[in-house]
Amino acid sequence: MCSYDKRTQKTVAIKIIDLESAEDEIEDIQQEIQILSQLDSPHVTKYHGSFLKGSNLWIVMEYCSGGSCSDLMKPGVFREEYIAIIVRELLRGLEYLHSEGKLHRDIKAANILLSAGGEVKLADFGVSGQLSGTLSAKKNTFVGTPYWMSPEVIKQSGYDHKADIWSLGITAIELAKGEPPYAELHPMKVLFLIPKNPPPTLEGNFTKSFREFVSYCLQRDPKDRPSARELLKHKFVRMAKKTSYLTELIERHERWRAEGGERLEDEERDNVSDLPESGDPEDLWDFGTVRHVSRPGTIGRNNIQVSGPPLTWENNGTPRTGSDGSDSSSLTQRPGSSSSTRYSSLATKGDLPPLPPPASPTKKKVDNQATVRNGPPSASTTLVNNTRAPQRQPSDEYDDYEDQYAETYPDHANVVQQKMAALLLEEDDDLPDTTMLDSVVLPAIASLFPRVTSQEARVALSALQRAFTEAERIIPGVTLELVNEIVDSVEHVEEP
Amino acid sequence: MNFFKTKQRTPPDLVRGLRDAIPKLETGAPGGETRRKANEDVSKNLQQIKAILYGDGDPIPELVAQLAQETYSTDLLHSLVVNISRFEFEARKDVVQIFNNLLRRQIGSRYPTVEYLCSKPEIIFSTLGGYKNEEVALNTGMILKEMLRHEQLCKILLYSDEFYKYPHYIENTTFGISCDAFANLKETLTRHKPMVAEYLDKNYDRFFSSYTTLILSNNYVTKRQSLKLLGEILLDRANFNVMTRYIANEANLKMMMNLLRDKSKNIQFEAFHVFKVFVANPKKPPQIEVILRRNKDKLLVFLKNFHNDKEGKPLVDEKQFLIVQIQGL
Numbered sequence: 001m002c003s004y005d006k007r008t009q010k011t012v013a014i015k016i017i018d019l020e021s022a023e024d025e026i027e028d029i030q031q032e033i034q035i036l037s038q039l040d041s042p043h044v045t046k047y048h049g050s051f052l053k054g055s056n057l058w059i060v061m062e063y064c065s066g067g068s069c070s071d072l073m074k075p076g077v078f079r080e081e082y083i084a085i086i087v088r089e090l091l092r093g094l095e096y097l098h099s100e101g102k103l104h105r106d107i108k109a110a111n112i113l114l115s116a117g118g119e120v121k122l123a124d125f126g127v128s129g130q131l132s133g134t135l136s137a138k139k140n141t142f143v144g145t146p147y148w149m150s151p152e153v154i155k156q157s158g159y160d161h162k163a164d165i166w167s168l169g170i171t172a173i174e175l176a177k178g179e180p181p182y183a184e185l186h187p188m189k190v191l192f193l194i195p196k197n198p199p200p201t202l203e204g205n206f207t208k209s210f211r212e213f214v215s216y217c218l219q220r221d222p223k224d225r226p227s228a229r230e231l232l233k234h235k236f237v238r239m240a241k242k243t244s245y246l247t248e249l250i251e252r253h254e255r256w257r258a259e260g261g262e263r264l265e266d267e268e269r270d271n272v273s274d275l276p277e278s279g280d281p282e283d284l285w286d287f288g289t290v291r292h293v294s295r296p297g298t299i300g301r302n303n304i305q306v307s308g309p310p311l312t313w314e315n316n317g318t319p320r321t322g323s324d325g326s327d328s329s330s331l332t333q334r335p336g337s338s339s340s341t342r343y344s345s346l347a348t349k350g351d352l353p354p355l356p357p358p359a360s361p362t363k364k365k366v367d368n369q370a371t372v373r374n375g376p377p378s379a380s381t382t383l384v385n386n387t388r389a390p391q392r393q394p395s396d397e398y399d400d401y402e403d404q405y406a407e408t409y410p411d412h413a414n415v416v417q418q419k420m421a422a423l424l425l426e427e428d429d430d431l432p433d434t435t436m437l438d439s440v441v442l443p444a445i446a447s448l449f450p451r452v453t454s455q456e457a458r459v460a461l462s463a464l465q466r467a468f469t470e471a472e473r474i475i476p477g478v479t480l481e482l483v484n485e486i487v488d489s490v491e492h493v494e495e496p
Numbered sequence: 497m498n499f500f501k502t503k504q505r506t507p508p509d510l511v512r513g514l515r516d517a518i519p520k521l522e523t524g525a526p527g528g529e530t531r532r533k534a535n536e537d538v539s540k541n542l543q544q545i546k547a548i549l550y551g552d553g554d555p556i557p558e559l560v561a562q563l564a565q566e567t568y569s570t571d572l573l574h575s576l577v578v579n580i581s582r583f584e585f586e587a588r589k590d591v592v593q594i595f596n597n598l599l600r601r602q603i604g605s606r607y608p609t610v611e612y613l614c615s616k617p618e619i620i621f622s623t624l625g626g627y628k629n630e631e632v633a634l635n636t637g638m639i640l641k642e643m644l645r646h647e648q649l650c651k652i653l654l655y656s657d658e659f660y661k662y663p664h665y666i667e668n669t670t671f672g673i674s675c676d677a678f679a680n681l682k683e684t685l686t687r688h689k690p691m692v693a694e695y696l697d698k699n700y701d702r703f704f705s706s707y708t709t710l711i712l713s714n715n716y717v718t719k720r721q722s723l724k725l726l727g728e729i730l731l732d733r734a735n736f737n738v739m740t741r742y743i744a745n746e747a748n749l750k751m752m753m754n755l756l757r758d759k760s761k762n763i764q765f766e767a768f769h770v771f772k773v774f775v776a777n778p779k780k781p782p783q784i785e786v787i788l789r790r791n792k793d794k795l796l797v798f799l800k801n802f803h804n805d806k807e808g809k810p811l812v813d814e815k816q817f818l819i820v821q822i823q824g825l
Contacts, residue, residue: 026720
């Protein structure tokens with residue numbers, strides 16, 4: 001959502017997270033805000049503050065009217081000269097983050113924003129990170145965007161700032177080709193292929209320096225990848241033009257939209273029906289005494305997420321965007337902002353797909369594959385609601401990879417705060433056996449809930465989840481074995 | 497002359513340079529040359545002090561010792577905390593790093609900065625007071641957090657009246673700051689358990705009358721977090737005496753029973769974890785048992801339906817346990 005700050009007259013971006021339905025501990029969100037608040041760079045979207053309204057947390061960030069690179073690619077991929085500019089700016093952003101002892105962890109076109117003047121900003125870190133962690137160990141959920149992940153991140157063998165360099169290389173391919181390598185494959189399978197296969201290369205009609213640049217980023221051993229600072233010296237980016245050229249991409253996108261390139265979706269969504277107030281609590285309990293008249297007021301929440309079946313999607317929080325925007329005191333929604341309506345409408349449905357069907361023959365568009373998000377309800381709700389640009393899924397981004405207090409000298413970047421634990425891949429055998437159940441199978445089944453309509457079907461899906469859980473209890477590790485079997489057989493079909 | 501310019505400045509030079517520059521931040525016209533220059537000096541000196549402390553991964557112990565001594569003898573740390581809001585963005589971050597590095601500095605089993613701060617409690621209080629200014633609250637919050645790792649410093653704060661300013665900072669700031677203040681309150685109350693247990697036992701009434709305002713806050717986050725922390729405090733073995741007193745009080749039980757029916761599921765859930773302690777108590781005082789017995793049927797129905805959508809065996813087991821207890825009343 002985009003709004004403007006009355007005090008500064010500046011347009012700002014606001015994310016709204018309903019803490020009541022968010023999976024995350026408030027402490028974790030606060031940690032992320034702490035980190036965000038300490039960042040100040042022209043290459044990173046600036047954090048302005050966070051405010052609570054009922055149980056809705058409003059996070060106010062710098063607004064970038066140009067949109068995300070993944071939006072801007074909708075009319076077509078970028079020419080190499082533009083990519084060089086973007087990559088240079090990204091490297092500057094990464095150089096800053098890494099020197100501050102932070103990792104982004106989710107570099108991809110959808111998280112790269114352009115200002116009106118073409119400045120390139122890294123977005124979507126912190127705050128929401130916990131909500132949608134690429135692989136969030138603590139919540140045991142499997143969410144995220146495997147296509148951009150480096151082998152060492154997937155293998156959980158410990159990683160550092162070089163993981164961002166890998167993702168940058170993948171992003172460069174994405175910008176050039178429209179999608180990252182393996183985009184046509186099921187994300188689960190991709191998690192197996194990235195660590196197994198040789199690194200992808202940039203194929204096609206591109207200059208040698210571009211292809212070389214990408215190959216530098218995409219080296220299997222993180223130690224072989226140059227740092228952001230070193231990459232800034234590479235010919236590919238040294239020759240890049242000024243950022244103001246990037247406004248051409250914004251104009252191209254404007255034209256494309258004006259020509260009807262993007263069907264405007266109906267932004268009206270069913271409003272979540274407010275739960276009836278539970279009433280004065282003292283109506284129920286009998287304390288045998290005179291009631292306290294001055295019971296403190298209840299908290300001012302507008303609506304309550306009705307909890308659905310376990311681990312399902314809930315998109316019903318979405319429409320709040322509009323109404324909250326209008327009744328806020330200090331921040332008002334910018335009138336007639338077509339972009340904000342477009343964003344919010346886009347945000348509601350298609351962009352947060354459950355696991356795409358494995359056998360899907362059609363090549364997916366970038367923004368579809370941008371997110372594989374199989375999380376418990378809250379994660380999706382919050383995400384859906386709040387982003388200015390829907391494709392730009394908040395996710396785990398900054399990791400203080402040094403002790404926050406011991407931090408900040410550039411070359412100490414080795415103590416990795418290992419948040420991830422979840423997915424086991426290949427030979428990794430020291431993971432808890434139930435990870436596959438909790439992180440993959442149950443969420444995958446959960447993702448089917450919104451696709452079925454009858455109560456009977458939902459009951460059947462619940463039964464399926466219970467059956468898996470029960471089987472796992474009796475035969476620990478069985479889910480993992482089963483999934484391995486399935487993936488193996490998939491690979492045998494598709495791998496030459 | 498050039499020769500001398502390149503020479504590294506000594507710790508006393510740096511500390512003096514910094515101390516001289518700080519008062520000038522407020523002199524001259526806003527945006528004027530004097531201020532700009534002063535700000536530059538502050539930032540530069542802080543950077544160089546930080547460079548000494550962190551070195552290039554390899555700080556020189558003699559220089560560090562000299563610097564630490566100089567900061568103590570000039571009360572530099574207090575001056576930094578009090579003036580941090582006048583510094584530039586990066587300089588504020590440097591203050592935090594410098595302060596926390598000195599706090600962690602150890603010689604044998606001694607922490608010289610901690611000993612110094614013990615003799616200057618006003619620095620601890622000024623750091624807590626950083627919550628008054630949203631601009632720097634997260635910076636000073638980080639310093640406070642580092643202080644609280646040390647039992648002596650934590651104790652000084654806990655036993656002071658200043659401690660009772662936490663609720664004010666938690667209630668009257670925006671989300672990020674409020675949460676940070678709460679996190680430090682939690683740190684104060686949970687990091688050094690035996691010390692805190694003794695305090696809570698001795699100051700039971702004052703503490704809980706203050707803490708209850710947080711539980712009854714209109715702020716969703718404050719309410720939810722303070723309930724959760726209450727549960728943690730009560731269930732900690734170190735706080736057994738405090739828990740016994742808490743669960744003997746009927747007003748506390750009523751509050752929890754009401755919170756069980758809060759609109760927010762999360763708050764209900766946190767309240768449940770406090771409520772269960774009342775019910776599980778094998779020696780329930782009469783006033784508690786009376787309330788539970790009077791609501792027996794309603795409680796049984798309520799518990800059977802409580803958060804049935806939630807997964808997780810522990811909750812199911814605990815509910816079952818409570819149901820059995822209540823049936824037996």
